[in-house]
Amino acid sequence: MTIRAPTGKHFLVLLAALYIGLAVANFDLFLRAAAVFAKLLSSVLPVLALVLVVMSLLNLAIQPRMAKKMLGKGSGLKGWTFALVGGVLSSGPIYVWYPLIADLREKGMRDSLVSAFLYSRAIKMPMIPLLIYYFGWNFTVIFTLYLLIFSVLNGLLVERLAGRGDE
Amino acid sequence: MKDEKPRDGKARKGDDTKPQNAKSQKITASLKKTATSFARTFPTLIGVMLFISLILVLVPSSLYGKVFTGNEILDPLIGAVIGSVAAGNPITSYIVGGELIDQGVSLLAVTAFITTWVTVGVLQLPAEATMLGKRFALIRNGAAFISAVLVAILTTVTLELIWP
Numbered sequence: 095m096t097i098r099a100p101t102g103k104h105f106l107v108l109l110a111a112l113y114i115g116l117a118v119a120n121f122d123l124f125l126r127a128a129a130v131f132a133k134l135l136s137s138v139l140p141v142l143a144l145v146l147v148v149m150s151l152l153n154l155a156i157q158p159r160m161a162k163k164m165l166g167k168g169s170g171l172k173g174w175t176f177a178l179v180g181g182v183l184s185s186g187p188i189y190v191w192y193p194l195i196a197d198l199r200e201k202g203m204r205d206s207l208v209s210a211f212l213y214s215r216a217i218k219m220p221m222i223p224l225l226i227y228y229f230g231w232n233f234t235v236i237f238t239l240y241l242l243i244f245s246v247l248n249g250l251l252v253e254r255l256a257g258r259g260d261e
Numbered sequence: 262m263k264d265e266k267p268r269d270g271k272a273r274k275g276d277d278t279k280p281q282n283a284k285s286q287k288i289t290a291s292l293k294k295t296a297t298s299f300a301r302t303f304p305t306l307i308g309v310m311l312f313i314s315l316i317l318v319l320v321p322s323s324l325y326g327k328v329f330t331g332n333e334i335l336d337p338l339i340g341a342v343i344g345s346v347a348a349g350n351p352i353t354s355y356i357v358g359g360e361l362i363d364q365g366v367s368l369l370a371v372t373a374f375i376t377t378w379v380t381v382g383v384l385q386l387p388a389e390a391t392m393l394g395k396r397f398a399l400i401r402n403g404a405a406f407i408s409a410v411l412v413a414i415l416t417t418v419t420l421e422l423i424w425p
Contacts, residue, residue, distance in 0.1 A: 102305030102391050109311040116315070123318060131314035138310065146299060154291035189309050189385045192392040193302040199393065208393065209401050213408070216379040218351055228359035229368075232424055237372065237416045244408045248401075255400045 141186030149194050162202030169204070177207040178245055181214030188215060205256050210249035216241050305388045313348040313384050322347070322357050325374075329366045336370035341410050344377030345402075346384065354378035368420075372413035380405040 117124040152161075165173050184191055195208055217238055225234045325343055329336050344354065358371045381402050382389065389398035 102302065102308060102388070105308040105387050105391075106304040106311075109308045109315075112315065113311065127311075127314045127318040130317050131311055134310050134314055142306075146295060149299070150291055150295045153294045154288060187385075188379075188382055189306055189388045192306075192388055193299055196302070196392040197298055205397060208397075209404070212401065213380050213405060216351075216376060218379075221351055221355065224352060224355050228355050228362075233368075233416065233420060236419050236423075237412070240412045240415050240419075241376070244412050248404050248408045251404050252397070252401050255404070256397045 138186060138190055141190050145190055145194050149197055161198060165198060165203040165207050167204060173207050177211040178214045181211040182217045182219060184215055204253060206249035206253035209252035210245045213248045214245040302392055305391045309385050309388045316348060316384060325357055326361055326364050329370060333367060336367055337373040337410055337413055340370035340374035341377045341406060344374040345381040345406060347378055348384045351379050369413050369417045372416050373410050376409035376412050377406060380409055
């Protein structure tokens, strides 16, 4: 008998069971969690739609060979720029971007660039004024600069440790 | 010469429809591929959102301030751990971070907290592992955690050096 690795469907079933359990144990808490979920889903849907459009366009326009050239081993500075600028400009929660990243990774995107993209998402352009308001402009400048530097360092480290290489 | 023209025209007409068919086939294939990969990841995305909603209700952000000890070495680590398991919009992390500073929590700890909030995702780990691979997800989150503590140390040290 083989035991299959848990999938997304198993995870969803587990969460659904947890919610049913919560509804039985504390219906008020269940309603609050359901309301938070509804709010989260409505805020995520526009970004999800954007990701779907980008994925379709990339599937249409970018062949694996081209993706490898733009984001693979030989992509150099251009690849890093794509990853960092893409990470900074991408909005919405991180998990919404996983399908797109997985697609690009399958086409040959380097692990270092995947990691750099995900790390540089910490720099949120629309939220810079808020960061300045709470922590001051000098903190914001230094902090943002270090986040950018560490996006690259983190990317290099992850690629070295994850060991998938550049194929 | 007269015979050649219609033949040319016919040939061009046939050439025009072929690329059009190929183009629509390409679009259909692209949409199909996107739909398939999205359908594969959708249950995980919904699961993560359900998980995050549950944690947001069970662990209110007002609790965060209560776990800091005032210890200069321990607090940045606590901040990084809380940021890693917390979820929600980064705006919330800035607001909570501002409140924590008002409560006397060190800038070092708060910086680690707001950095891991966005770069490390413990609650999103199942989704990341499913879509990008377990090994990659674990290594990336581990490296992001260490990086966040380093970013926090370097930011505060640099600030103290430039603006003592």
